[in-house]
Structure formats: C-alpha cells, structure tokens
Amino acid sequence: DAGVIQSPRHEVTEMGQEVTLRCKPISGHNSLFWYRQTMMRGLELLIYFNNNVPIDDSGMPEDRFSAKMPNASFSTLKIQPSEPRDSAVYFCASSPGGLGEKLFFGSGTQLSVL
Amino acid sequence: QKEVEQDPGPLSVPEGAIVSLNCTYSNSAFQYFMWYRQYSRKGPELLMYTYSSGNKEDGRFTAQVDKSSKYISLFIRDSQPSDSATYLCAFSGGSNYKLTFGKGTLLTVNP
Numbered sequence: 001d002a003g004v005i006q007s008p009r010h011e012v013t014e015m016g017q018e019v020t021l022r023c024k025p026i027s028g029h030n031s032l033f034w035y036r037q038t039m040m041r042g043l044e045l046l047i048y049f050n051n052n053v054p055i056d057d058s059g060m061p062e063d064r065f066s067a068k069m070p071n072a073s074f075s076t077l078k079i080q081p082s083e084p085r086d087s088a089v090y091f092c093a094s095s096p097g098g099l100g101e102k103l104f105f106g107s108g109t110q111l112s113v114l
Numbered sequence: 115q116k117e118v119e120q121d122p123g124p125l126s127v128p129e130g131a132i133v134s135l136n137c138t139y140s141n142s143a144f145q146y147f148m149w150y151r152q153y154s155r156k157g158p159e160l161l162m163y164t165y166s167s168g169n170k171e172d173g174r175f176t177a178q179v180d181k182s183s184k185y186i187s188l189f190i191r192d193s194q195p196s197d198s199a200t201y202l203c204a205f206s207g208g209s210n211y212k213l214t215f216g217k218g219t220l221l222t223v224n225p
C-alpha cells in the first residue's frame with residue numbers, strides 16, 4: 001500500500017483565496033483525521049471522520065474551514081477565505097479502527113498564506 | 115498546568131550515545147502511551163505503543179511508563195544518525211479517539 005497520500009505537498013496562496021487540500025487514506029481504514037501542525041501549538045486535531053461521517057469537528061478553528069469525505073477513499077479540507085494565520089502544515093491521517101491510537105500519517109501539505 | 119509537557123530540545127548527541135526523551139502529563143484518564151517519530155518534511159510515524167506501567171522494548175528502543183508519577187520516557191540505545199528526527203509523545207484515553215500530542219523534541223545524532 002502506498003500509505004496516506006496528500007496533495008499538494010506545498011501550497012502558496014494569497015490572503016482571501018480559497019485553498020483545498022486533498023487526502024487519500026489507506027484502503028480499508030475507516031477512520032480519517034485532519035491535523036494541523038505549527039511550532040507554537042504543535043499538532044492539533046481539526047476533524048475526525050468515521051465511516052465517511054464527520055464525528056467531531058470541534059477542532060475546526062472557524063467557519064472558514066470545512067471538510068468533506070464523499071467516499072471511503074477521498075477527503076478534502078477547504079479554507080475559504082484563507083488568512084496568513086492559517087499558514088501551517090496540514091496532515092491527514094487514517095486508522096484501521098475507530099480509536100485513534102495507531103495513526104498513519106501522510107506527508108502533509110505545507111500551506112503558506114501571504 | 116499543561117496537559118502534556120515535553121522538552122523541545124534541541125538535543126544533540128554523538129553516534130552511539132544513549133538518548134533519553136521524556137514527557138510528563140496531568141490527565142489521569144490517559145491509558146495509552148505512544149511515541150511517534152517525525153522526520154523532516156514527513157508525517158509522524160508510530161514508533162512505540164504501550165498501555166501499562168513498566169518497560170517495553172523493541173530493538174534499540176525502550177518505552178517506559180510510570181503512571182504514578184505521570185511520566186513517560188523513550189530510551190534509544192546505540193543511537194545512529196538515522197535516528198535524527200523529532201520525537202513526539204502522544205496519549206489517549208482509551209475509548210477516546212483523540213490523541214493528545216506533546217510538541218516534540220528535536221534530536222540530532224552526529225556521526
């Protein structure tokens with residue numbers, strides 16, 4: 001298996017633009033997580049899906065952030081409009097079970113909002 | 115008091131040294147204890163996973179948990195340059211899907 005695949009690897013955009021990050025989880029994994037990593041705050045859970053259903057989005061910072069999982073093999077995280085403080089590395093992770101102990105992370109998307 | 119505290123380092127050691135990485139936590143509900151390793155420009159990968167107090171060994175790596183002191187450690191024996199990475203401790207409350215991560219310790223092993 002190729003692991004969790006994220007795209008793009010790098011995204012540079014201007015404030016106010018829409019940003020869409022993409023994730024393909026490991027086949028057979030039924031849990032998907034979006035995390036954000038910054039130096040100041042470390043890794044923060046944004047949203048958790050189980051069997052394609054959003055279970056907990058309490059970590060989504062604002063209404064500007066939204067996430068979807070239309071099927072078991074694809075998820076998106078959208079920021080609209082983007083702001084400089086959204087600059088961070090965004091990770092998608094999947095897990096074979098409903099518990100988050102053993103996560104498999106993608107390589108992340110480095111987002112820079114100018 | 116922060117829920118998880120981890121010394122950010124950086125920690126620099128010579129090849130072959132024994133490395134000790136540590137985290138303290140305050141949440142008594144944590145039942146699962148993990149260490150993730152994160153190479154530069156990569157996502158974290160699970161390195162060690164345990165749920166009981168005591169030691170768990172895997173090759174050159176030993177994870178130690180002291181629930182009474184709310185303290186976990188990761189020891190790396192005979193450290194190698196390939197061990198250079200950021201090490202993050204992580205905790206889970208069992209049935210809770212949320213992991214709580216430390217901010218990570220940056221380790222450099224010099225040849």
